[in-house]
Amino acid sequence: MAERPEDLNLPNAVITRIIKEALPDGVNISKEARSAISRAASVFVLYATSCANNFAMKGKRKTLNAGDVLSAMEEMEFQRFMVPLKESLEAYRREQKGKKEARKDKDKKADSEEQDKREEDNDDDDERMEEEEPNDEEEVDN
Amino acid sequence: AEMAARLSENRLVSLPLSRIRVIMKSSPEVSSINQDALFLTAKATELFVQYLASYSYKHGRGKEKNALTYSDLSHTAEECETFQFLADILPKKILASKYLKMLEKEKRDGEVREEDEEEEEEDEDAVG
Numbered sequence: 168m169a170e171r172p173e174d175l176n177l178p179n180a181v182i183t184r185i186i187k188e189a190l191p192d193g194v195n196i197s198k199e200a201r202s203a204i205s206r207a208a209s210v211f212v213l214y215a216t217s218c219a220n221n222f223a224m225k226g227k228r229k230t231l232n233a234g235d236v237l238s239a240m241e242e243m244e245f246q247r248f249m250v251p252l253k254e255s256l257e258a259y260r261r262e263q264k265g266k267k268e269a270r271k272d273k274d275k276k277a278d279s280e281e282q283d284k285r286e287e288d289n290d291d292d293d294e295r296m297e298e299e300e301p302n303d304e305e306e307v308d309n
Numbered sequence: 310a311e312m313a314a315r316l317s318e319n320r321l322v323s324l325p326l327s328r329i330r331v332i333m334k335s336s337p338e339v340s341s342i343n344q345d346a347l348f349l350t351a352k353a354t355e356l357f358v359q360y361l362a363s364y365s366y367k368h369g370r371g372k373e374k375n376a377l378t379y380s381d382l383s384h385t386a387e388e389c390e391t392f393q394f395l396a397d398i399l400p401k402k403i404l405a406s407k408y409l410k411m412l413e414k415e416k417r418d419g420e421v422r423e424e425d426e427e428e429e430e431e432d433e434d435a436v437g
Binding site: 178182188190194195196200213238242247251263 | 321329334337338340349350353357359374378379381383394399
């Protein structure tokens with residue numbers, strides 16, 4: 168498509184680290200081997216995506232979902248990935264949920280702080296005769 | 310860089326989701342990808358890299374010199390059914406002289422079997 172060739176590659180440093188994690192300590196990995204594994208990984212993504220997409224289409228869906236990817240792994244004969252993938256997915260979902268709640272709490276906190284500030288200012292204003300309109304959040308109080 | 314590496318160790322996946330997404334979207338039939346599917350694909354790719362590397366090392370000859378070599382990978386693609394989809398991008402390497410001899414032989418065989426000769430398809434697009 169419109170991607171540059173290098174965009175379809177995965178970062179060398181990360182690939183190298185993943186390879187090293189899988190091999191005994193001190194094993195050398197030739198540049199050629201690293202490069203080949205990187206290309207293989209990109210091909211894997213394409214193959215997995217295509218396979219997952221078939222499952223989505225069978226389900227008459229336009230969006231690839233987690234189930235489609237898991238089905239693809241089975242189809243591609245990578246059953247050995249199923250357990251670690253499902254465990255990671257659970258952890259990922261918990262993490263995402265945690266982040267979402269942290270954001271909600273942060274927003275709530277910001278709102279209540281704004282509220283407190285407004286209430287303080289209104290107390291000061293009680294002494295004045297005129298009625299004041301409630302302040303907009305955006306307005307800066309003097 | 311080291312700090313980033315240490316931070317990555319605590320993350321669930323090291324491969325960047327944005328890059329994985331670019332590769333996935335390069336497939337014309339794909340419309341959209343939900344976040345969980347993106348994460349799973351990235352994670353599966355990591356598992357795949359580990360599997361390919363460890364399998365190739367275990368079954369290859371590179372370990373005689375404490376190394377993982379291209380030849381180990383190419384051997385895996387050829388011998389192991391699970392990795393056969395990689396055969397086209399991990400071809401066996403041969404010496405140029407051997408290749409030329411192969412071509413000559415094929416030519417000679419072709420001349421003898423002219424009638425029976427099947428036309429070989431040109432396989433340009435290995436992977437879409």
